[in-house]
Structures are given as structure tokens and as C-alpha cells.
Amino acid sequence: MKCLADTRTFLPLRCVHFLWKEDKVAWIRASFGTNYVPILSGAISGSSRNITPDNWYSSVQLVDELRKHKLTYVGTVKKNKREIPGSFLPDRTGQEGSSFFDFKSNKTVVSYVPKKCKAVLLISSMHHTPKVDQYTG
Secondary structure (H helix, E strand, O other): OEEEEOOOOOOEEEEEOOOHHHHHHHHHHOOHHHHHHHHHHHHHOOOOOEEOOOOOOOOHHHHHHHHHOOOEEEEEEOOOOOOOOHHHOOOOOOOOOOEEEEEEOOEEEEEEOOOOOOOEEEEEOOOOOOOOOOOOO
16 A cells, blocks of 8 residues: 655545556556556645655656646656666766756756765756755755
8 A cells, every 4th residue: 555644744645555466557557656646646736735755656757747736746766767867877986975967847856976986866846956955964
């Protein structure tokens, strides 16, 4: 079962049963996030709220779909996603503590390098400036 919960009250707003055998075709045709996050977020559609899941759900297509429902998205992205440019992936030349930003059609993708040869990828439809908060981290 997958649930959408409110971060202030910790109460579930909507839950969806996921049964592997019945939903196997959906897994093959599109990502789980693109199929199920819009269903889960239907309870808050049009509310201008933010969705923040883990990287298992994240994709550029999902961010675009949620924008249609007036919802923003902030989350990490797996490095193996097709839509992530190769320049965002970790390499030996990345300077520790550096960030690389890309802005496209109301989406921001960030590659943050916490350690040499490691990168954390983020996607946001909520943030549109190359600003990093120096006091958090």
C-alpha cells in the first residue's frame, strides 16, 4: 500500500493498494511514480501544495504531470533516469561541495557533489534560482 500523508498532521490523505500481479503491465509501460503519484495526489489537486517523495518515484514526466494539477515537486532523482544529462552524473573532476544547475521549462535539476566521485541529483518545480543555503547542510 502506498499513501500520501500530510507532513504537518502526519495523517494519511489517500492510500492506494498496489498489487504486483494486477499492476504488472503498468510497471512495464511507465514508472510507478508517473502512474500512482497523480492518483494519490488527487486529494490535494489544485491546492498549490508541494509533493516530496523519495527518488524511487521521481521523474521529469511526473513533475510535468503534477504541474497540470497545480502542485509543485521537490525530490531526489535516481542517476539511471534517461532524462538526466550525462554532465550531471558523478565524475572524478567534480569539486567537493559544488552544485551544478540546469533550468528548463519551470523545472530545476541540481547535481550536488557532497564527496569526490559522488553526486546527489535533485529536481524541483518549486525553486528557480541557483541559490544554495550556506547555513544548512
